[in-house]
Amino acid sequence: MSILSDIINVVKEVVEVARTTAQGMSVTFSHIPTKKETVQYPDEPVQIYRRFRGEHFLDVDEDGKEKCVSCFLCAAACPADAIYIESAEDPRPYAERIGQDHRYAEVYQIDYGRCILCGFCVDACPTDAINHGHNFEWAVYTPGEMVKDKEFLLANKWREPDVFPNEKQKALAAKQKQGKFNIVLK
Numbered sequence: 001m002s003i004l005s006d007i008i009n010v011v012k013e014v015v016e017v018a019r020t021t022a023q024g025m026s027v028t029f030s031h032i033p034t035k036k037e038t039v040q041y042p043d044e045p046v047q048i049y050r051r052f053r054g055e056h057f058l059d060v061d062e063d064g065k066e067k068c069v070s071c072f073l074c075a076a077a078c079p080a081d082a083i084y085i086e087s088a089e090d091p092r093p094y095a096e097r098i099g100q101d102h103r104y105a106e107v108y109q110i111d112y113g114r115c116i117l118c119g120f121c122v123d124a125c126p127t128d129a130i131n132h133g134h135n136f137e138w139a140v141y142t143p144g145e146m147v148k149d150k151e152f153l154l155a156n157k158w159r160e161p162d163v164f165p166n167e168k169q170k171a172l173a174a175k176q177k178q179g180k181f182n183i184v185l186k
Helices: 001-029 071-077 120-124 151-161
Strands: 046-048 056-058 083-091 105-110 131-132 182-184
Touching: 056 151, 071 083, 071 120, 105 151, 120 131
Parallel strands: 046 182
Antiparallel strands: 056 131, 083 105
């Protein structure tokens, strides 16, 4: 009697596997006749949500001065240890300074080979100096090209699709060598 029950159990198992496979394939086959949407990127812009966390940019104030005061909170908050900062003092008067404060980041680097785009650095910054941009094109030939420096991050702001410089920021924006991102924000 145990051989017969074993055969019945095997048949039940085969029927159950066939039923669940057919159920799964029915979902797959139901998507075949639907219309596909293919974006012809880079000829057509890609639609990206505003909350998308892409490559960072360093922000400037209305006077074109760097917001970063070199407090190292972003580097301390980074779980991947991807941010490297060297600070410097600028004792000149406010009108002649590079940044808002007497301290500024002389060296500011983000290693995107290590960065996990968690946003902790953005949340930790007390002056809103670092923000996530919308760049997602990071194809490079060597790992060293994944390290972005301060000049690149400052210029990256002006590549954003909805950011335009005022009169005092135009000199800084003119340093940007690359064009705007080919994206549309939702």
